[in-house]
Amino acid sequence: MVTESFRPPVRTLMGPGPSDVHPRMLEAMARPTIGHLDPCFVGMMDELKGLLQYAFRTENRLTIPVSAPGSAGMESAFVNLVEPGDTVIVCRNGVFGSRMKENVERCGGTAVMVEFDWGRAVRPEQVEEALAAHPEATALAFVMAETSTGAWSPARELCELARRYDCLTIVDAVTALGGIPLEVDAWGIDAIYAGTQKCLSAPPGLSPVSFSDRAVARVQSRRHPVQSWFLDLNLVMGYWGGSGGAGSKRAYHHTAPVNGLYGLHEALVMLREEGLENAWARHWRMHAALRAGLEAMGLEFVVPEDERLPQLNAVRAPEGVDEAAVRAELLDRFNLEIGAGLGDFAGKVWRIGLMGHSARAENVMLCLGALEAVLAARDAPIANGAATAAAGAALAG
């Protein structure tokens, strides 16, 4: 039986999330816990809504953090917007499209799958064919930033299409929010969910979501009750005051994760200090530097350049290299975490994250230097000695 405190090692987190958490955020998490109905806390909840509206670029009143991880955020979108018998067009170009299918089916709906190769973006032309072939569809669901492959799908075009075919949109932005341009209102997104442990660099455990008035109207006019009590937005709105303005009366629903929300609040204040566009630009700059270094090493990206996310870099492990052993050595010798491949890419691909506080020049250099050293010692077929200089030049340029 364990009787000792857990003292985690200090890692550099460059996997698919969680990303490095800034000390300011960790310090915020450790502030004294107060009651979730304390007027001070309710005031902070109102601030959080405003800060999330800023990050999502929306005026949606129902913009809140769900009190559970991103996969619960996903579920909150589906259980509220899908009813038994509904048809939903689901785009699949990685792991999370499959999860969307599971969600639709567990809601009693039918998922019409539009399939794309792993590592490629969703293509609007194919989606339009599906929309045209399924006029009964009530929603279109897709992953804007596929964490399993690093593919970036054209959210604006897809939302325009959905609107034209009178479908609501459900957008997975778990890895997108804070890292790449995202415009909930301008693009007409109806339901969106994100994660805190990716480009916001807050600890995992919460899922920022936003729902348009059109989506809220759909929830309020459902024929069947929402199958989840915990995620029923009719109740969650009462708790967060989602349907009224700031300071509107709260109805007890569940107990909010008080200290987790302190952390998210601090993360969003820091995003606001930096400026959203500056954060997007930083992610792009760090990606360019990392890419220069990886390419100098001779490593190949999985995703074509024009469909590639800056914050999630999937590269193929060189021929003959035991990719898991390389990751273990990076962790062991350099306290550096990079991600493994998922699904079709397991055992073949590394996923290198540059998210939030991890998107920094020092992380780029550490990653390139350590990876090159480990690969060179294993006689992997890479070009040696040029990676960090290439990245340095990209950073200076």
Place this chain on the structure above:
Amino acid sequence: MVTESFRPPVRTLMGPGPSDVHPRMLEAMARPTIGHLDPCFVGMMDELKGLLQYAFRTENRLTIPVSAPGSAGMESAFVNLVEPGDTVIVCRNGVFGSRMKENVERCGGTAVMVEFDWGRAVRPEQVEEALAAHPEATALAFVMAETSTGAWSPARELCELARRYDCLTIVDAVTALGGIPLEVDAWGIDAIYAGTQKCLSAPPGLSPVSFSDRAVARVQSRRHPVQSWFLDLNLVMGYWGGSGGAGSKRAYHHTAPVNGLYGLHEALVMLREEGLENAWARHWRMHAALRAGLEAMGLEFVVPEDERLPQLNAVRAPEGVDEAAVRAELLDRFNLEIGAGLGDFAGKVWRIGLMGHSARAENVMLCLGALEAVLAARDAPIANGAATAAAGAALAG
């Protein structure tokens, strides 16, 4: 738009939860975030399972914290164990029995309600009548520690009954775990869920649960898929290694709330240091002191003495006193939070929590002294000047 960090006031938390969080736990929450698949983190997950088995007094392999608050823990029990068409006997003696009913119905089941007065315990005789009248019932659900009233129901007797009628038991222990005797294995409990922010004094956001092998077999032999993907124990078990031993292979499901789990781990290490029986005794001792003081003031308890929880003390506000104004003044002048009444008790009752780190002599004294001062200043009909001495005598005795 807010651009400042949130600096919470320092409160003393004596409401229905969250309770005071020990500085050691806050410090643990602020330790560096590491990856949720990091071998060090996986090792901590195994430790957590062992610590929770200790707290629940069980050897159930499926003993884990659900990555969401207590209401999601409740939902995890119902969505996994109830299928469409099932009948569940639900005892209602407060708010949380109604929530159980909602859960059963949203799973497509029928809830047979056994009703009790608010503020009273569940009585086995009445439950037995319902079990005998409904041989089709597959489960009995009840709240062991009703947070809305402070009533303590006889879990051991109710579980024996359920077993006799071949029903699984679903037990709400949100406010019970760590505060009063609870024996999952010895009492034959099949599914139990708890909160972290009550007698464990960790921040809110997680729900420790435990499922017996009999319950796991029921989940594994379901005719319908579990309606929640996020709470599907078949998947959650793969992530936590619930079906194998320590160190068994993990399958990615969601991203665990890393820092929240650091806090829970620390809370459980502290519980282990104190000893579970000692924690139960401490809750009882502090209750005896608080009760002596409240009775000396002339305040009346809602729940009869032999059905009363030590950790949740519901007392009637004196005639003519604006109870909300008193609570606001306690918060404002003394940074002391006590709870309001819920449901039938709204506006009439205070709920004074003595949970976890809040169950301390200094909290008892602060609460009695401050409450007496505020009530006296309002000319409330109470006996003045005897409360703290009575509590002091109880503590010394």
